[in-house]
Structure formats: C-alpha cells, structure tokens
Amino acid sequence: MTTTPFKDRPRIDAFDKVRGATAYAADIPVPGMLYAMLVPSVVAKGRIATLQVEDAINVPGVVRILTPDDFPPPPEPVRFPNADAPPTLHRDIAFRGQPIALVVAETLEAATEGAERVAATFETQPFAATKRSALAVREEARPTAFGDAGAALAQATMTVDVEYESPAQHHNPIELISTTAVWADGRLTIYEGTQFASGIKEVVARILRIDPGIVDVKSPSVGGAFGQKGWVQQQTAIIARAAMLLGRPVKLVTPRGQIFHLAKFRPNSTHHIKLGADAAGKMTGVHYVADQQQSRRGTFPPDYHAGPTRLYGIRNYYGGGLDYRIDTQPPGHMRAPHEHPACFAFECAVDELAYSLGADPVDFRIANDTRVDPQNGRPLSSRHLNECLSRGAQRFGWSKRTPKPGSMRAADGSLVGWGVASGIYPALVTATVATLRISADGTTRFTTTHHEFGQGIKTAIGAVLLDGLEIDAAKLDIVLGDTTAAPQQITAGSWGTFSVVPTAALAVERMRAAISELLAGRQVSGAIHQQLAAIRRPFLTVEVSLLGPGQDAAALERLRRGQYAVAGPTFPDFTAMSYIAHFVEVQVESTTRRIRMPRVVSVADCGRVVSPRTAVSQVRGGVVWAFGAALREVTEVDPRFGGFLNNDLADYVVPVNADIGEIDVDFIGEPDPVANSVGVKGLGEVAMVGASAAIVNAIFHATGKRLRELPVRIEHLL
Amino acid sequence: MCNDPDVAPEIPDNQLLVSRRDAMIASVAVVAASHFAASARAQTGPRQAALPVSVDQALIIRTSINGQTLEIRIDARTSLLDLLRERLALTGAKKGCDHGQCGACTVHIDGRRVASCLTLAGKVDGREVLTIEGLAGGDTLHPMQQAFIDHDALQCGYCTPGQIMAAVACVAEGNATSRERIREYMSGNICRCGAYVGIVAAIEDAAAKMGRG
Numbered sequence: 001m002t003t004t005p006f007k008d009r010p011r012i013d014a015f016d017k018v019r020g021a022t023a024y025a026a027d028i029p030v031p032g033m034l035y036a037m038l039v040p041s042v043v044a045k046g047r048i049a050t051l052q053v054e055d056a057i058n059v060p061g062v063v064r065i066l067t068p069d070d071f072p073p074p075p076e077p078v079r080f081p082n083a084d085a086p087p088t089l090h091r092d093i094a095f096r097g098q099p100i101a102l103v104v105a106e107t108l109e110a111a112t113e114g115a116e117r118v119a120a121t122f123e124t125q126p127f128a129a130t131k132r133s134a135l136a137v138r139e140e141a142r143p144t145a146f147g148d149a150g151a152a153l154a155q156a157t158m159t160v161d162v163e164y165e166s167p168a169q170h171h172n173p174i175e176l177i178s179t180t181a182v183w184a185d186g187r188l189t190i191y192e193g194t195q196f197a198s199g200i201k202e203v204v205a206r207i208l209r210i211d212p213g214i215v216d217v218k219s220p221s222v223g224g225a226f227g228q229k230g231w232v233q234q235q236t237a238i239i240a241r242a243a244m245l246l247g248r249p250v251k252l253v254t255p256r257g258q259i260f261h262l263a264k265f266r267p268n269s270t271h272h273i274k275l276g277a278d279a280a281g282k283m284t285g286v287h288y289v290a291d292q293q294q295s296r297r298g299t300f301p302p303d304y305h306a307g308p309t310r311l312y313g314i315r316n317y318y319g320g321g322l323d324y325r326i327d328t329q330p331p332g333h334m335r336a337p338h339e340h341p342a343c344f345a346f347e348c349a350v351d352e353l354a355y356s357l358g359a360d361p362v363d364f365r366i367a368n369d370t371r372v373d374p375q376n377g378r379p380l381s382s383r384h385l386n387e388c389l390s391r392g393a394q395r396f397g398w399s400k401r402t403p404k405p406g407s408m409r410a411a412d413g414s415l416v417g418w419g420v421a422s423g424i425y426p427a428l429v430t431a432t433v434a435t436l437r438i439s440a441d442g443t444t445r446f447t448t449t450h451h452e453f454g455q456g457i458k459t460a461i462g463a464v465l466l467d468g469l470e471i472d473a474a475k476l477d478i479v480l481g482d483t484t485a486a487p488q489q490i491t492a493g494s495w496g497t498f499s500v501v502p503t504a505a506l507a508v509e510r511m512r513a514a515i516s517e518l519l520a521g522r523q524v525s526g527a528i529h530q531q532l533a534a535i536r537r538p539f540l541t542v543e544v545s546l547l548g549p550g551q552d553a554a555a556l557e558r559l560r561r562g563q564y565a566v567a568g569p570t571f572p573d574f575t576a577m578s579y580i581a582h583f584v585e586v587q588v589e590s591t592t593r594r595i596r597m598p599r600v601v602s603v604a605d606c607g608r609v610v611s612p613r614t615a616v617s618q619v620r621g622g623v624v625w626a627f628g629a630a631l632r633e634v635t636e637v638d639p640r641f642g643g644f645l646n647n648d649l650a651d652y653v654v655p656v657n658a659d660i661g662e663i664d665v666d667f668i669g670e671p672d673p674v675a676n677s678v679g680v681k682g683l684g685e686v687a688m689v690g691a692s693a694a695i696v697n698a699i700f701h702a703t704g705k706r707l708r709e710l711p712v713r714i715e716h717l718l
Numbered sequence: 719m720c721n722d723p724d725v726a727p728e729i730p731d732n733q734l735l736v737s738r739r740d741a742m743i744a745s746v747a748v749v750a751a752s753h754f755a756a757s758a759r760a761q762t763g764p765r766q767a768a769l770p771v772s773v774d775q776a777l778i779i780r781t782s783i784n785g786q787t788l789e790i791r792i793d794a795r796t797s798l799l800d801l802l803r804e805r806l807a808l809t810g811a812k813k814g815c816d817h818g819q820c821g822a823c824t825v826h827i828d829g830r831r832v833a834s835c836l837t838l839a840g841k842v843d844g845r846e847v848l849t850i851e852g853l854a855g856g857d858t859l860h861p862m863q864q865a866f867i868d869h870d871a872l873q874c875g876y877c878t879p880g881q882i883m884a885a886v887a888c889v890a891e892g893n894a895t896s897r898e899r900i901r902e903y904m905s906g907n908i909c910r911c912g913a914y915v916g917i918v919a920a921i922e923d924a925a926a927k928m929g930r931g
Contacts, residue, residue: 010867010868010870011867011870011872013875014866014867014870014872014875015859015867016875017872017875017878018859018863018864018866018867018872018875018878018882019810019850019851019854019859019863020809020810020811020849020850020851020878020879021810022875023809024809024812024876026809026813027803027809029807035804060771060772060773060774061770061771061773105771106770106771107769107770107771107793107804108800108804109773109793109795109796109800110771110773113795172910173874173876173910174812174814174820174822174874174876174877174908174909174910175812175814175874175876176813176814176815221874221875222874223812223874223875223876223877224873224874224876224910224911225874226910253813255816256814256815256816256817453874454872454873454874454875454876454911455873456873613870614870614873616870617870617873617911617913617916618873620912620913620914620915620916621873621911621912621913622912623912624912624914625912648815648817648819649814649815649817649819649820649908650817650819654908654910655912655914656905656906656908656914657900657901657902657904657905657907657909657914657917657918658901658902658904658905659905659914660901660912660914660915662915663915
C-alpha cells in the first residue's frame with residue numbers, strides 16, 4: 001500500500017457552488033411543470049371521516065386534488081433495509097402531520113391556497129404521544145452481552161450508576177425535502193435530493209405497482225442530508241402518482257413545518273449506565289440499558305452498543321435495548337444515530353467514574369485501551385485512540401488544567417471548563433461498481449455508486465483519479481446518485497469513502513494497465529487524452545466492481561437490485577472502527593450563566609486521509625452538530641395533541657455562526673493496513689461522536705454540576 | 719424549453735436591452751399583447767415564464783434584476799424568492815424555510831441584504847435586485863466567491879449563495895472588522911453542515927481584498 005499523504009486540493013464542486021450554479025433537485029427546470037402542496041392531518045390517530053375538496057378545486061389554477069381514492073392499497077411491508085415502505089395517501093391516520101390529500105396547481109401560490117382550503121373531519125382515537133403515555137407499548141430488543149457484567153460490577157471497587165437523556169431531534173438540512181416527477185414516453189423520472197436513489201426506484205415502483213425497470217432516479221446534488229434523506233420519503237410516491245395521473249411533471253417542495261412530521265428524526269432516548277472499575281483504575285464491567293421512542297411499526301433498532309462495547313478494553317458488558325411504541329412518524333437515522341447519544345451518555349459516565357477515582361480523565365481513558373474487539377476477541381484493524389488523546393491533549397494544553405471543578409476563570413470572570421471525551425464509529429463498506437472513461441477529446445467521466453451531499457465524496461474520488469492518472473482536471477466529470485449511470489446504494493454510515501475510494505483506486509490501476517497494453521511499448525508523450533488521440537482511440541473505458549472484506553457475489557447482486565449491500569464493522573478476520581478525541585473549552589458567564597464554546601481541539605483516526613480539506617470540514621461540522629445536540633436542539637412534543645410543536649427554525653434552534661469559536665482539527669493519518677487497498681476508514685459520523693460529552697464534561701469542570709439531560713440550558717445552571 | 723407554452727419565447731437581443739424608462743412607456747402594450755413582459759436577455763439573463771393562470775390580484779412590476787430591466791405580470795401573493803426561482807429560472811437563491819429564519823434566500827435590494835422569501839415580489843417594483851448569479855459574471859468570481867473556495871467555507875453548498883450575498887453585504891456595511899463581529903453579523907445565515915470556521919476565515923480574507931476590512 002502506498003502511504004504517501006494525499007495533497008490538499010480545493011473542493012472539486014466549489015466553483016459551481018459559490019456561483020449558485022449547482023443544480024439541486026428543486027432547481028432542475030422541467031417544461032410544463034405543475035406545483036403540488038400536501039395537506040397534513042391535524043389529528044394524531046384515527047380515520048378520515050369526510051374530505052371536502054370543492055373549495056380547493058375552485059381556487060383558480062388548481063388542477064387536481066389527489067385523495068386516498070387515487071391510490072392503490074399499500075403493498076406488503078418492504079423490509080428494505082430496515083423500514084416499511086412509506087404510506088401514500090390513505091384514510092387511516094397513524095400520526096399527526098400525515099398527508100391526507102395533495103393539491104396540484106399551475107402555480108405554487110394556487111397550490112398553497114388550495115391546500116389551505118381542503119377541509120377534513122376525523123374519527124379520532126386515543127393515542128400515545130410520548131414514551132410515558134399509558135398507551136405506549138414496551139418492547140424489549142435482543143441484548144448485546146459478553147462476559148459477566150453482574151459479577152464484574154459486584155467486585156468493582158468503584159462504580160457509577162447514572163441515567164442520561166438525549167432528546168428527540170430533527171436533521172433540518174437547509175435543503176427542503178422535494179420531489180419532481182416526470183412521466184413521459186413510458187418512463188418515470190424522479191429528481192430528488194436523496195442518499196438512496198436506488199431505494200426510491202425500487203420502493204416507489206412497488207408502491208405504485210409498476211416495473212422498477214421504467215423508473216429512473218436522479219439525485220444530482222443534495223443540500224445536506226445527515227441521514228434524513230437515507231430512506232424513501234413519504235411524499236415521493238405520491239408526487240410520482242400525481243405526475244402519472246396528470247401526464248405533466250409535478251414538483252413538491254415540502255414546507256419545513258411539514259417536514260418535522262414527514263421526515264424521520266432522532267428519537268428521544270434514555271441511557272441507564274452502571275460502570276465499574278477496579279482498584280488499579282481499569283474499567284471492568286458495564287450494565288447499560290437504553291430505551292427509545294418508536295413508532296407503532298418503526299424498525300430503527302434500539303441498539304446503542306456498537307460503540308460503547310469497543311471504546312475501551314472492558315471484558316464484561318450487558319447492553320439492553322427497549323422500544324416504547326407510540327403514535328408518531330417513524331424515527332430513524334440522524335448523524336451518528338446510535339453512537340452520538342450512546343457516547344454522550346457513556347463518555348459522561350466515564351468522566352464521572354474518573355472523577356470518582358481521582359484520576360485525570362485523559363490518563364484514565366488512555367489506561368483503558370484495547371487491541372482487540374471486546375465483543376468477539378477479533379483483532380482491531382487499526383486503533384489509534386490513545387494517540388488521538390495524547391496528541392489532542394498536547395494541542396489543547398491539557399497539562400495546564402486544574403482538575404477541581406470551578407477552579408479556572410477567564411479574564412472577564414467567566415467560569416472556564418475543560419472537558420474531554422472519545423468517540424468511535426464502525427468502519428463500514430458497501431459493494432460498489434464504477435465505470436471510468438477517458439476520451440481523446442480531453443474529457444474524463446467517472447460514474448459510480450453513492451451520492452454527494454456535501455461530505456466531499458467527489459473531491460475524495462477526484463484526488464484518487466488525479467493522483468493516479470494524467471488527465472485534465474477541468475474536464476473531469478464525476479457522476480453520482482443517478483440510477484441511469486450506475487447501480488446505487490444508500491450512502492450513509494460513513495461508508496462512502498471506504499467504498500468508492502478503493503474502487504476508484506482499482507479503476508486507476510486497471511486504466512493504467514489498459515493504456516499500457518494499448519500503447520504496447522510505444523512512447524507517446526502527453527496526458528492520456530493525447531496518448532489516445534495519437535493512437536486514434538476516441539476513448540478508453542474500464543469497468544470495475546469491488547466488494548468489502550468477506551462479501552461475496554451475492555452482495556454485488558443485491559447492489560444491482562438496489563438492495564442493501566453493506567458489510568462491517570465485524571469482518572471475517574478483524575473488526576474495523578474509526579476513533580476521535582475531542583477537547584472542549586467552555587466559558588460560563590458568571591451572571592447570566594450563558595455557555596460559550598470558544599475553542600475545540602479534535603484529533604481523529606480515520607485511517608488515511610484522502611481529501612485533507614474536506615476531511616477537516618467534516619470534523620468541524622461534526623463538532624458543530626455536537627454543539628447543537630448538547631446545547632440547543634430538542635423537538636418538543638405536545639402530549640395533548642401529538643406531533644412536534646417547535647416545527648420551524650426559529651423554535652428548533654440550530655447552531656449559528658456566533659455560537660462557534662475556533663475548531664482545531666488534526667488527523668493521525670496512519671493508513672489502516674488491512675481494511676482496503678487505500679487504507680481508509682470512515683469520518684463523517686465519528687466526527688460528531690463524543691463531542692457532546694466533551695462539552696457536558698467541560699460544563700461540569702466549569703461549574704461542578706453534572707447535567708444529564710440534553711440540551712443543557714441556562715436555567716440548568718442557575 | 720422553447721416548446722413549452724408556459725415559457726416566454728426568446729426575444730432577439732436588440733428588443734431586450736430596453737432602458738427602464740422605455741420599459742415603463744411600453745409596458746401597457748406589452749402586457750396586453752402577451753400577458754408577460756419580455757425584457758430578459760436571451761442567452762444569459764433570466765428566462766421568464768408566463769403567469770399560467772389568471773388571478774384576481776395580478777400586478778405588473780418593473781424592476782432591475784442583476785442589472786437587467788424587467789417588466790413582468792405577477793400574482794400579488796408571489797414572494798421575490800418564488801419569482802426568481804419559479805418564473806425567472808434564477809435558482810441560485812434557495813428556499814430553506816420560507817419564513818426568513820435561515821438566510822438561504824438572501825439577495826440584495828438596492829444594495830441591502832434581504833430575505834427574498836419574506837419579500838413580496840411586488841415590493842421590488844422600481845428597485846434593483848442583485849442575486850448570486852449577478853454578483854460577478856460568467857466564469858469570473860467576486861473576491862468573496864474566491865475566498866469561499868480558498869477557505870472551503872461550504873460543504874453541501876445549498877446555503878452558500880445566501881451566505882455569500884450576506885457576506886458581501888456584511889463587508890459593505892462595515893461589519894467585517896473582527897472575527898467576533900463577522901460571527902454576529904453572519905448569524906442570520908444558517909449553515910447546517912457547520913462550515914462556520916471557514917465562512918469567517920473567508921470573509922476576513924475577502925474583506926481585506928475588498929478594501930473594507
């Protein structure tokens with residue numbers, strides 16, 4: 001494996017993005033387009049009794065109103081990969097905000113007015129709005145357990161027994177969820193910002209009872225995703241149906257207020273952790289039960305143990321999971337879906353244990369390292385968490401910290417707190433295919449599996465292609481998220497780089513071999529384009545496919561059918577994880593108790609760094625997300641009516657520029673020696689993991705208060 | 719696009735480069751003839767779509783968008799953002815909330831930054847609108863756009879046009895004098911990807927180059 005660091009390059013699509021020239025799904029011009037607006041249910045559970053559409057149809061410009069009568073009955077549940085097909089329009093109401101009708105009009109203004117004039121009455125039923133509701137149904141999941149946690153905790157010389165709560169939160173990428181559907185010449189084309197173009201293709205076809213072979217899905221550029229766009233949205237099949245019924249293209253841009261009920265969200269979760277250590281300061285046992293809110297049929301698993309089991313060398317672990325099924329839309333994956341809440345709770349508990357033992361929180365973590373996966377004894381492919389901790393401590397100036405809470409002050413009298421926490425995330429990979437075509441006219445086209453939503457996957461692919469091949473960078477076109485270009489796969493879980501970068505490297509290797517064979521020893525100077533021109537070849541194409549360790553041809557077949565083709569983090573011969581250490585300074589103003597975060601140092605082990613600039617940005621973004629999760633974001637439920645109350649960006653408060661100070665990022669940069677040919681793991685998710693714990697631990701160091709419920713607010717410190 | 723009945727036919731350039739005064743004089747006749755005015759530059763300017771439905775509350779507005787005089791019949795309910803995006807094919811300004819809470823739709827009106835989603839299109843009658851498409855031109859970049867590339871002040875790029883329009887105004891207002899001040903005066907523009915460190919660095923850099931740091 002080459003281990004030379006990749007050089008710093010600008011983000012490959014930045015030139016278009018700064019000019020407003022990048023086309024997101026709702027920007028794509030389609031002639032003759034109609035505009036749609038959904039009508040949401042105002043009740044949380046029940047059945048539509050009457051649906052009055054006459055007033056709406058009389059609004060000038062309204063073309064048609066779709067109701068449950070316009071849809072086939074829902075198909076059999078599609079467990080794909082772990083969620084039901086979303087409902088279309090139907091009379092049974094499962095959650096507040098569920099669409100009950102769709103107004104289609106010549107203009108957006110007419111569609112909006114029409115939607116406001118649709119009147120419905122409901123036969124309501126009693127419902128459960130929160131985990132604590134009487135009608136919530138408790139359901140236990142299979143535990144993760146190894147060793148003997150009970151015995152270890154009984155023998156421990158020091159234990160903590162604590163409960164932490166992470167609230168319901170919504171992704172809120174700035175791009176609104178939208179769908180544009182075009183039905184023409186016997187094909188259905190869907191433009192939508194998604195992390196899962198092939199999922200839309202398969203599931204929409206199934207819902208509408210049409211052949212997936214006539215459905216094309218294009219997700220050209222995505223305006224932020226964070227997991228929200230990783231599954232088929234509620235509206236997609238509805239819009240497709242409207243386009244097919246009307247014979248004209250239909251576009252829906254969903255209002256943000258509706259998205260809070262239509263999209264998935266991070267469920268509220270509670271984490272009860274008992275953690276024990278021996279006299280030597282080694283953590284010996286964990287008993288950890290997490291529960292979460294769940295929809296009646298939701299499948300987002302309450303399994304919070306993939307990270308905490310592998311953070312340290314703890315040999316005895318019991319990890320339980322519980323769902324409380326209530327009447328909500330299904331929760332789902334939101335950035336670091338399990339690992340963020342789990343490591344918030346676990347890394348705060350570790351801090352509490354370190355303080356109980358009188359140990360330095362950095363030293364305590366370093367002393368609890370492991371070289372094997374405690375779940376199964378497999379070797380770890382690479383692990384540099386201790387280097388992350390020690391390098392981070394040095395960059396941050398940790399040695400100047402005085403451990404006593406409340407012992408450090410800023411010049412203006414604010415309380416200063418320094419906190420640390422570790423983060424961990426599985427290294428995952430999907431089967432991936434790619435086609436690389438280099439042409440004599442100077443162009444290069446690389447089409448592959450996976451999607452770009454700002455994480456920088458195109459820049460990473462570009463780095464591999466431009467490093468390995470002499471081609472014209474200005475005429476390099478990287479096509480992602482398009483089912484007509486390559487079989488697609490859900491892009492999530494930080495598996496994009498692990499999947500496409502080794503695939504791109506393989507394509508480079510094959511292309512170099514193909515060129516060499518074509519030239520057959522002739523010396524032709526210039527870039528590959530000139531070489532092809534010289535030997536009168538208009539273009540040269542190589543096609544490659546790549547499997548993750550332990551995957552077989554069945555994974556490739558699943559990929560080609562648009563199904564889930566993901567492997568890891570446990571591979572046949574090793575377990576692969578990414579790691580990070582976060583160091584946070586908070587300042588708590590002595591009179592207002594306002595919490596500021598002037599600086600953060602984060603050091604990550606994500607294997608080899610392919611795109612240094614976008615990697616730094618990913619880590620900073622993860623820290624910003626952790627700030628939001630720790631100090632700002634909660635979606636409030638009104639138990640009287642169900643649904644989410646603060647459903648706009650004025651009331652669901654996300655981090656803004658003035659919230660964020662300096663974020664210093666560094667990477668260990670050691671290539672993973674076994675995971676793949678390039679030595680990469682994953683980064684986008686681990687970037688966030690643990691940083692909320694570091695913030696909350698810093699608040700403890702500043703104030704002496706252990707706060708165990710997020711988000712932490714001023715009133716908690718009064 | 720040219721076969722689409724909802725889209726204005728392309729008009730030869732020599733009929734398009736009308737002054738605002740000419741446009742006002744000619745407006746009644748143009749509107750009567752075609753239900754929409756035709757003053758967009760055919761190749762690079764905004765492409766106009768006709769208002770495809772008769773509405774009770776229609777308005778004719780005369781405005782300048784990215785330096786081009788434009789006269790157009792609009793539904794009085796239309797926001798400036800929807801006019802730009804859905805009628806004029808200027809999709810650089812983005813819809814992120816439609817409530818003036820995220821800043822993705824930021825444009826300039828008479829040199830001041832505004833949330834175009836909260837601005838009724840009727841309000842720009844007689845005023846000058848500048849969008850990201852008109853900030854530089856063609857393949858050239860404004861110093862702020864170059865600085866956003868140099869400091870990687872973006873990820874998904876969706877909020878970026880609004881950030882850049884706000885950032886240019888922030889410098890022009892004299893509010894880019896320190897990192898702290900930039901952070902405060904850029905807090906109306908949310909970047910959910912969290913590229914704030916890069917955005918602040920880009921504005922500091924561009925402010926110096928724009929001579930208003």
